[in-house]
Amino acid sequence: MEEIKLDFGNEVQASPAKIKDEPGGVSLASLTTEEQKLVLEFVDKIDITDSNSIVTYGSGAQTKLAKFADDTLANVKTKDSGEAGKLLTDLVVTIKNFDATGESKGFLGNLFGKAKTEIDRLIARYSDVEVNIDKISNMLQAHRHTMLKDIVMYDEMYKTNLVYFKELTMYIVAGKEKIKEMNEKVLPALRERVAQSGDEAEAQKLNDLANAVNRFEKKVYDLQLSRQISLQMGPQIRLIQNNDAQLADKIQSSIVNSIPLWKNQMVLSLGLANAKAALEAQTKVTDMTNDLLKKNSEILKAGTLGVAKESERGIVSIETIKKVNQDLIETISGVLDIQRKGKEERLAAESELASIESELKQTLISIRQ
Incomplete structure (x- = not known):
């Protein structure tokens, strides 16, 4: 016999969050009215006497859950959130290593250096760092875009897991209802017939049915384990999704805050240099x-x-007049002395000439005699 599948219907599938556990575990009371009706109709289709039906009961939901878990794990394994973290670290290191204040003395310490050379060096350092920051920023943007898509995907995965969770819950509730029916109605009635008839065939039938119910109970328990896995996967998906959301926010904050702040620092540094x-x-x-x-x-x-000194001087100074006057007096005195001496010399000469003339005449007279 083929596996009996439970048909939820669109209305029931649209509200998986309505399913919740009670203190004693899942039960018919934990379902909505519509879901209770579907489960009770499904209970009548369960054939405990069919071994294949027991083996395959709920196996479709278990298989889908197992594949879903494999797909989730594969998706998480292929993600490289560590790369985004490394890029953020590289971004911080690159920005911190950029020293807009100079190499040794510091930006203000070089105030009396060659400003043009310093500005050129600052721009050159900025250009080198900007290339690395733009490269890291582009890679971060790509990671963030992937994470945003993953966040949407995790929402869908969470919804899918809720559907599997609800499907398993309804299989479990239907199975428990069937077990309850068998333990409270079918088996007691069969035991009573066996006790009354003592028919060995009926006794074997009772034994086979009791074993079938026991195997079915184990199957339902197995479904409960699968349901627990699905229950755990919900918060696990949300944790992974939340990690991606936080990292995406961190990337966005770095791109819209850290990088512009660094560029503002460059503007201020260049402004100060200019x-x-x-x-x-x-x-x-x-x-x-x-x-x-x-x-x-x-x-x-x-x-x-x-000019003032010169303007206060006379045309001829008194010293000059005194010197000129002294020179004039000395000149006049000198001239008079020379004239006197000349006159005396001339008088002496005239007397001498007269004497010579007299001597000459006497000599001549002497000769004539």
Whole structure:
């Protein structure tokens, strides 16, 4: 005999969360009215006397659950969330290793360095780091996109698991109802007939039926174990989904917060570098202006004082007049002395000439005699 399958119907499948355990385990009371009706109709189709029916009871739901568990495991195994974590770590290390404040002295410590060279070096360092950050960011975006798709997939997996959970629950409830019927009605009635008739065939039938019920109880218990697995898979799926969601949020936060903050740091650093360059240029202009003002002031002072001093002097100074007067007196005195001496010499000469002339005449006269 083929496996008897339980048909839920669309309305029942749409509300799997309605199934819940009672203190004593799953029971008919734990189902909705619609589900109770389906289960009770299904109980009448269960044939305990058919060994194949007992073996295959609920096996379809178990098989689907087993395949579902394998698919879930395979999906988790192929995920590489560690790679996303490594990328986030690489991003943090790359940003921290970028030193916008300079290499040794620090950005402000180099205030009086060559601003243009410093800005070029800063831009070069930024460009190198930016390439790595953009590469890491793109890879993180790809991981985040995959995780977002996985989050949607996990929602579907969770819903599917709920359907399997409900299906197993209803098989278990139907099985328990059948076992209850057999233990409370069928077996007692058969025992009573055997006791009354003493028929060995009836006794064997009773024994076979009791064994069949026992095997069916084990099958239902086996379904309960499968149901427990399905019950555990629900929170497991949510945990994995939550991990992906948190990591996706972390990636998004890094992309929209950490990277822009780092770029803002670059803007501030370049702004400070440009301000430093402008300050240095302004300082040079100010120093040159002050030097020119000082030199002009010294020239103006020297010129003004010279002009004032010169303007206060007479055309001929008293010292010059005194010297000229002294020279004039000395000149006049000298001329007078020279004239006097000349006159004396001339008078002496005239006397000498007269004497010579007299001597000459006497000599000549002497000769004539």
